[in-house]
Amino acid sequence: MRIATAKQSYSSDEALLRTNTQWAWMGILALALLAAPFLLDGYWLYLACLVTINVASATGLNILTGFTGLVSLGQAAFMAVGAYTVAVLQRDVGTPFLFNLLAAGALTAIVGVLVGLPSLRVKGLYLAIATIAASFILHFVFVNWQSLTNGPSGISLEPATFFGAPLTSNFHLYWVFVPITALMVLGAANLFRTRIGRAFIAIRDRDISAEVLGIPLLRYKLLSFAISSFYAGIAGGMWAYFFRVVTPESFPFITSIFFLAAIIVGGMGTILGGIVGAVFMTLVPELLRFLVEWASPFVPNAGTLLSPVRTVVFGALIVGFLVFEPQGMAEIIQRIRRFFHLWPFRK
Amino acid sequence: MMLNWTRRKILASAAAMTLALGVPAIAQDNQEIVIGGSIPLTGVFGFAGVGIEAGMQDYIKILNEEGGIDGRKVRLSYEDTGYKVDTSVAVFNKLTSQDEIHLYYGDSTGFAKTINPELDRRGTMIMAGASFASELNDPAKFPAQFLAGPDYTEMVSILLEFIAKEKPGATIMLVNSDTEFGRDPIAKTKERASALGLEVVGEIITPPTAVDVSTEVLKLRRARPDYAIFHGYILAPLPEFMNQAKQLGLETKFMGTFWSMDSSIWADVGEAANGFMGVMPYRYYYDTEAAPMLDKIREMRPQYQSTAYTQGFLTAMLLTEAAKRTLAAGQELNAKNLKASLNTIKDFDTGGLIGVPISIPGNSIPVGRIYQYDAAAKQMKPASDWISVQE
Numbered sequence: 001m002r003i004a005t006a007k008q009s010y011s012s013d014e015a016l017l018r019t020n021t022q023w024a025w026m027g028i029l030a031l032a033l034l035a036a037p038f039l040l041d042g043y044w045l046y047l048a049c050l051v052t053i054n055v056a057s058a059t060g061l062n063i064l065t066g067f068t069g070l071v072s073l074g075q076a077a078f079m080a081v082g083a084y085t086v087a088v089l090q091r092d093v094g095t096p097f098l099f100n101l102l103a104a105g106a107l108t109a110i111v112g113v114l115v116g117l118p119s120l121r122v123k124g125l126y127l128a129i130a131t132i133a134a135s136f137i138l139h140f141v142f143v144n145w146q147s148l149t150n151g152p153s154g155i156s157l158e159p160a161t162f163f164g165a166p167l168t169s170n171f172h173l174y175w176v177f178v179p180i181t182a183l184m185v186l187g188a189a190n191l192f193r194t195r196i197g198r199a200f201i202a203i204r205d206r207d208i209s210a211e212v213l214g215i216p217l218l219r220y221k222l223l224s225f226a227i228s229s230f231y232a233g234i235a236g237g238m239w240a241y242f243f244r245v246v247t248p249e250s251f252p253f254i255t256s257i258f259f260l261a262a263i264i265v266g267g268m269g270t271i272l273g274g275i276v277g278a279v280f281m282t283l284v285p286e287l288l289r290f291l292v293e294w295a296s297p298f299v300p301n302a303g304t305l306l307s308p309v310r311t312v313v314f315g316a317l318i319v320g321f322l323v324f325e326p327q328g329m330a331e332i333i334q335r336i337r338r339f340f341h342l343w344p345f346r347k
Numbered sequence: 348m349m350l351n352w353t354r355r356k357i358l359a360s361a362a363a364m365t366l367a368l369g370v371p372a373i374a375q376d377n378q379e380i381v382i383g384g385s386i387p388l389t390g391v392f393g394f395a396g397v398g399i400e401a402g403m404q405d406y407i408k409i410l411n412e413e414g415g416i417d418g419r420k421v422r423l424s425y426e427d428t429g430y431k432v433d434t435s436v437a438v439f440n441k442l443t444s445q446d447e448i449h450l451y452y453g454d455s456t457g458f459a460k461t462i463n464p465e466l467d468r469r470g471t472m473i474m475a476g477a478s479f480a481s482e483l484n485d486p487a488k489f490p491a492q493f494l495a496g497p498d499y500t501e502m503v504s505i506l507l508e509f510i511a512k513e514k515p516g517a518t519i520m521l522v523n524s525d526t527e528f529g530r531d532p533i534a535k536t537k538e539r540a541s542a543l544g545l546e547v548v549g550e551i552i553t554p555p556t557a558v559d560v561s562t563e564v565l566k567l568r569r570a571r572p573d574y575a576i577f578h579g580y581i582l583a584p585l586p587e588f589m590n591q592a593k594q595l596g597l598e599t600k601f602m603g604t605f606w607s608m609d610s611s612i613w614a615d616v617g618e619a620a621n622g623f624m625g626v627m628p629y630r631y632y633y634d635t636e637a638a639p640m641l642d643k644i645r646e647m648r649p650q651y652q653s654t655a656y657t658q659g660f661l662t663a664m665l666l667t668e669a670a671k672r673t674l675a676a677g678q679e680l681n682a683k684n685l686k687a688s689l690n691t692i693k694d695f696d697t698g699g700l701i702g703v704p705i706s707i708p709g710n711s712i713p714v715g716r717i718y719q720y721d722a723a724a725k726q727m728k729p730a731s732d733w734i735s736v737q738e
Contacts, residue, residue: 043441050433143525152527153482156460168468170440243432245460249527250432286437289426304400307388307427 002341016189021340033182037174045170051282052177053238058262058278059188059271060231065260066268067192068224069204070119071128076255077135078115078229080142081108082236083246087155088148090240097160097167097241101180104237105230111138112229119221123207135253142248154247157240167241177238184231189271191227200224204269265321267328276329285314380416380670380680382407382663383442384425384452385435387477392430395477395606395655396454400425402659403452405647410667417674421667424448432457439465448472449680450666452659456480456527459492466491466682473669473685475662477655479605481531484710491682493689494711495662496628497736499528500535501713502604503576504736505626507536509717510574511543518548520572520599522563522588524555529579536576548572557584564591567599577603585623586616593619600624609654610727613720621722624730628715629657629700631727638699661700665707668692703733713737 002021007013017023036048061075082104089100115134119127142149149155159166160176167173191197199220202210211217240246258281266277288310296302325332384403387396400423407421415421424442428435435458442448453459453476460482466474467490474492483489484498497505510517519540523529533550540547548570551563567575567588575592577585580603589601603625610631613620630638632645632652644652644660672688673680694704705712714735718727 042444043437046437046440050437152530154460154527156464159464168464243436243461244464245457247457247460247527249457285434289441303425303427304388304397308393310427311389311429 001343001345014193016193033178037171042170045174047283047286049170049173049177049242051279052174052181053235053242054259054262054278054282055275056181056184056238057232057235058259058266059185059274060228060235061259062263062266062268062271062274063188063191063200063231064224064228066263066270066273067197067204068200068221069123069207070116070221070224071124071260072131072225072228073128073253073256073260074115074131074135074138075232075259076251076253077138078108078112078232079236079239079255080138080246080248080251081111081229082233083240083250084142084149084155084236085233086237086240087157087246090157090160091155097162097176100160101234101237104240105233108233108236109226109230112225112232113222115229116222116225119225120218132253132256135256139248149248152248154245154250157244157246159244160241173242177242180234180238184234185271185275188231188274192271196220196223201269261318263328265318265328267330270328270330272333273328273330276333280329284317285310288313378419380419380421380450380667381442381446381448382421382423382450382452382666383439383446383448383472384423385428385438385442385454385458385476386425386452387430387454388427390428390430392454392477395653395658396427396430398653398655399452399477399659399662401648401652402656402661403663405644405656406660406663406667408647409643410663416667416671419674423663425452428454428458430455432461436461443469449685450474450670452476452662452666453478453492456483459483459489463489463492470682471680473666473682473689475666477658479711480528481535486686486709489710491686492710493665493686493707495658495665496605496711497626497713497715498711499578499604500532500539501711501736502626502628502715503532503536503578504539505713505715505734506576506602506604506717507539507543507545508734508736509731511545514573516544516546517573518546518570520548520567520570520575521550522575522577523550523552524557524579525552526555526579529555532578553584555579558587560584560587561591564588564595567592568595568597571597572599574600574602577601577607581606582612582616586619589623590619602626605654605658608718608727610720610725611651611653613722614725616722618722620720623720624717626715627654627718627727628712629654629661630702631718632657633726634729636699636702640698640700643698657700661697664697664700665689665692668695701733703735706737708737 002019005019017026037045040048057075057079064070064072085104085107086100089095089103115131118130122130143152159168167176199215202213202215203220207217262277262281263274265280267273292302292306292310295306299305386400387393403423407423411420424446426438428438435454439462449472451472451474453474456478459476459478475495479494479496479498481498481500483492483494521533521536523533537547551566553563585607592599601623608625608627630641669685669689670680672691673684678684689707693706696704701714702716703714705714714733716729716733717731719730721728
């Protein structure tokens, strides 16, 4: 049962973590993240890095789509801009990787603002189509700006270096990606305690009312695009250092749908939703492999026969979550929380 | 108290589950040689992956029945990738943390390029795969990889050699999909064509999933080339092109490369497919020329097996041959030794899967043959002798 959480000041009412339980869980999470690289093998460490990158990108999309209500299907293209920025800087300039990542974020933010320009006139599905168009234009640029992007065969990167040591293994990259993503998530969570974040939510709930309240729509919608693209750019930059090859086909259109699905499944408009959505979408197809593996002693040639079933099960799980928990997985977590608020005195 | 206990229990079981899932299965038999495989059993390339897996398994079965490699059994450990690079890398990491792997099958050009730094860093294995990308045919940049056939540029070169012999000075139109796969051989093809005295009269780039190709066919009509070489497609939009060209009365001959040459994909197209030509580095399942290995395959599998099957079969053969030679020389199984052993393959008999003895001095096997589709027999028939473009 939740007791002794009386708030005595406005700042404690506004705090991100308001109860001791929350602090305890956060501490456990931090410890788990610290211990993970020492406990996980190559495969799980690889997935941990991939999840981290996807969490960063999904959080970015959540700011735009979940919190500001602007549907975007351009997330993959934004990530590609970030990845190419990092690749080109690493290849031609040789600047430190942290600078490259920031530059990737900044440049992608500018591209995001350009792509977001139509958002003042078009909303909903129409905006989604406009962002799709933008991603095709960007794809065309990546293929045809030969001198910069090396055309269809793309750019191979040298590994990032940290004080002269190359970051080649997943173990090294984990220590870079996790703090960056943690900072980004923390930033996003704090954003919605400020005037800017509240303005985003006001725009999502009713843009006309928001304007009446004195929120300049153009500035805030573009700001939302900029922040969201900044996140996508940094995620794309991390992706580039992770896979070390960037081609126009690295970020297919389906990736945008992947991220949109992640925030819908996870829960739009909650920070937790972006995180659990990205974790779910990345890890569940992999976890389903183990079902195939467990079935293999009983089913001859299980790998070939059951692999298509795996994709069907994954699809069914997504549909199941949408039907039974339309608010997303974050809502399940909230419900468990509320259960324990009253427990054991609940009727 | 109860609350704490519950939480702890949840946490403990969560941690236990993570560990249980994460602990790699300990290899029961150290003597076993494992071939790892990122194989696309679902997704756009799933049709090929199923064949590849069957081919590899069959060759491994034959090899094990003959006693394996130096008395050691061979096993294929593979997972589905859905033809996505990040999943392929996940599979690579999963398999390599489960078993000691020295031989690997990769599923795409993207994967081959992505995993290459990791292969170099580990230095423990060699890899071949479903990609014939020209970029990979560079022993300096891709020292731990090879292609079980000619690269895409070499495939088109084989076509050009054939054209130059059949119709000197012929005009050619290049039709490529707007993908890395499609654009791969374009630049080199033009060079090679002019060296052979052929004229490239134009190039058409279409989206990989193009359906309406009428404007492209008009381009073809304007240029009236003797040959149109398609690359970067599996089937669509080739039948549409051929149908419309026939209606317009064009005499152009249509050609393709490996992945559009399986006869089963043409079987449903019907009469329009008749006369389609292309390059194939392997014999077809139903070829009648003497080939002891094909006899064995036909014995094991009475049904038609695709060219992807043969590709998987031959790749398994070459990977294990490299391991065999390395162990015979008393060397350790690592990337350097395995690749060096692979490169000692000279005038090697594939049991008739490739019609001529092969050598692998570099990263590819630059031989192939022109086959032509016979719609009545629903089979590809040889239209030339084996052509080598080895320099």
